[in-house]
Amino acid sequence: MTNAEIINGVEPVKHGFQNFEYAAADIVLAASFNSAGNRAILCSADHKIRVYNIDGNKAWTLADLWRGHDAEVLDVQWIAPTLGQFFATIGGDNKFKLWREETSQLFKSGRRFRCIFSQSPPNHASYVSFGTKTINDDVFLATLTHDGLLSLLEPEDTESLTSWSQKDSIYPFGSHPRGTEARFRLSIQQSEGPSSNALFAGIDPTALSLAVSAMNSIKIYRAIKPTERANYQFYEMHDMHTDTALINEIAWAPGCLRPFDVIAAACDDGTVRIFKVDTPHDSDGSGRALAAKPSQSTGPPKANSVASRNAPSGIGAGLAGMSRTSAPRGGMVNEVKHESKQVAMLEHDDKQPVWKIKWIHDGSALASTGDNGKVHMWRESVGGNYTEFAETGPA
Structure with missing residues (x-):
């Protein structure tokens, strides 16, 4: 095995734990796997979103990396795969964002996933x-x-998920001051x-x-x-x-x-x-x-x-x-x-x-x-x- 295949001194294991390529430069705050278990998202305090796929050798490889929020990315969740490749995030910049995969864009281009809805x-x-x-x-x-x-x-x-309407809102525990x-x-x-x-x-x-x-x-x-x-x-x-x-x-x-x-x-x-x-x-x-x-x-x-x-x-x-x-x-x-x-x-x-x-x-x-x-x-x-x-x- 060459040094290029060793990440942080750890050799990737084909059927075990593996270090992710291009791991976050700051603490990882949230992660989410899709329902099939062949895709994962890591969100971190460096404002970045990283999507990984499993390749033919059962190893995790970076699919795309981009700046998703203007502050730390606090949480991420995949949305049902029957609708396409959608996922949502919230960040410390007071934003909720919904992302959709653009299959016409190249992997690792920073444009593979596009924000189709954002709300404060x-x-x-x-x-x-x-x-x-x-x-x-x-x-x-x-x-x-x-x-x-x-x-x-x-x-x-x-079908598009590009616009949303609010149906109801309440304060379950009362409104809390800043x-x-x-x-x-x-x-x-x-x-x-x-x-x-x-x-x-x-x-x-x-x-x-x-x-x-x-x-x-x-x-x-x-x-x-x-x-x-x-x-x-x-x-x-x-x-x-x-x-x-x-x-x-x-x-x-x-x-x-x-x-x-x-x-x-x-x-x-x-x-x-x-x-x-x-x-x-x-x-x-x-x-x-x-x-x-x-x-x-x-x-x-x-x-x-x-x-x-x-x-x-x-x-x-x-x-x-x-x-x-x-x-x-x-x-x-x-x-x-x-x-x-x-x-x-x-x-x-x-x-x-x-x-x-x-x-x-x-x-x-x-x-x-x-x-x-x-x-x-x-x-x-x-x-x-x-x-x-x-x-x-x-x-």
Whole structure:
């Protein structure tokens, strides 16, 4: 093997771990694999986006590299492959961007992927989290800003995805002033529809399900159309907590192996907490209990009060703002009782904060990583228990 084939002193392994060619000049902040597992994106603090393909020798090679944002690139997600090669990013420049592959452009030209849609938050607060969902040819986008504004968008043209319209927006935890560190995150359920128990309990089959977190709280929302011609609207269904542990990331388990829902939370105390979310119902769904808390649709605040402008910054301000939830929305739609229970608490040995979690495609296993740089992999066993089956990273 020649020196040219050795990267940072490490020889690439054909069927094992491999260093990526032209690795980022700064810390990698986000990564995403496509559904086929043959493409990957790395986004980093050097403002760059790097796309990699697997070649005929099963090695990862650079497909293209370009400056994607005018600040660090914070998150990236592929959008359904049935629509073409699309992916989305958010950056520290307060931009959400949607990218499409231009097959007429050469690889490594810096023009292989083109930005076809760019948007800044209407409230001038940076994006901190987003999620996409595709059902057949329908695409949905949910965004969450640093001050807690949750928005749902749909494309005006599902083929081009070049223009989007907002369907609803709310503040699940109330509007938080500048300087608040509430750690807002969101995760969209990726299954085609709600879980079977939720359907039996009366949830609309076309409902979109998502979880939103702040501090030590997770709220479950269903986006539902009150009438056939109406836009989707957010309805708060449930609220659960991780006692005092602050939440850094949440992930709704995919797949349809279970009749209920499972949500994982990566926490600041070095744990990953697994929650079971269920909807009690009679066998025919006729005896469902009504317990939903609809939320008031709201746009960004027109002006902050003097109290808001002078509010304390940091975690204390986040805790103080947790009680400022959305006002009740008129009309009740599919009010179905939800129940939750923490069923597992997975611990990292060093007790350092856990920052990222990711489920595999069927929701039977997940990976987590924290401050020590190690990746821990957990699998659900018989009886609903979770055991660690692999670990990789620095010694």
